[in-house]
C-alpha cells in the first residue's frame with residue numbers, strides 16, 4: 331500500500347512538472363523550458379532599439395530544453411576547470427572574463443565529469459555541436475531569447491521600461507557583478523537574463539566572424555539589456571561583463 335502511494339505520488343509530481351506552465355521537472359538549478367513558437371526580435375518602434383539586426387521580427391519555433399536558472403558561478407566554474415579567471419571574486423558571483431571557447435570547454439568538461447555525452451567536438455578553434463548529445467551546451471540565440479522573454483513581448487521581461495528589479499545594469503550595478511539570483515526570476519524561473527553578465531550563445535554573427543552574447547551586463551545602459559538586444563565580441567575575446575549560462579537538451 332505504502333509503495334503504491336509512493337509510486338502514485340511520483341507519477342503525480344512528474345505530471346505536475348510537465349502539466350503546469352512552462353517550467354517543470356528539471357535537475358537542481360535548472361528549469362525545463364517547454365518548446366513553443368515565439369516572435370523573435372524587436373519591433374522597429376521599440377524604444378531603445380539599437381540596430382536593424384534585431385529585426386525584422388520573425389516567428390521561431392524552439393524545442394524543449396533545460397536551462398540553468400542562474401549564470402554559471404565562479405564556484406561552478408572552478409570546480410570543473412580548476413581556475414577562476416574572474417575580475418570580481420566571489421563563489422556566488424557569475425564567472426566572467428571567459429571567452430566563448432572557454433565556455434564550450436567548460437560545457438564539455440562538466441559533461442564528462444557528470445557522465446554525460448559532451449555536446450561539442452573541439453579541435454582547437456574548430457567547434458562542432460552534436461545536437462543529439464545530452465551534455466551541457468550553450469543555448470542558441472533563439473532559445474536564449476525565448477527563455478528570456480518567458481512569454482512577454484515587451485522590451486524587458488518585466489515590462490516596457492526597465493526598473494531596478496529588471497536586473498543589474500549600468501544605473502544600479504555600482505560598476506560590478508552581483509551574486510546570481512538577487513533580482514526576481516522571470517515568469518519561467520530564470521534569473522539575471524537582463525544584465526549582471528552578458529551570456530554567450532552558440533551562434534556566431536557577421537558571417538560567422540564573431541560570437542554572440544545576449545542580455546547585456548552590469549555596465550550596459552538600459553537599452554543594451556533588452557530581451558532582443560544582440561551583441562558580439564571579438565573571436566576569443568574576454569570581458570569583465572561577459573559570462574554564460576548552460577543549457578541541455580530536454581530528456
Ligand SMILES: [Ca+2]
Nearest residue numbers: 522523525527
Ligand atoms: Ca545575464
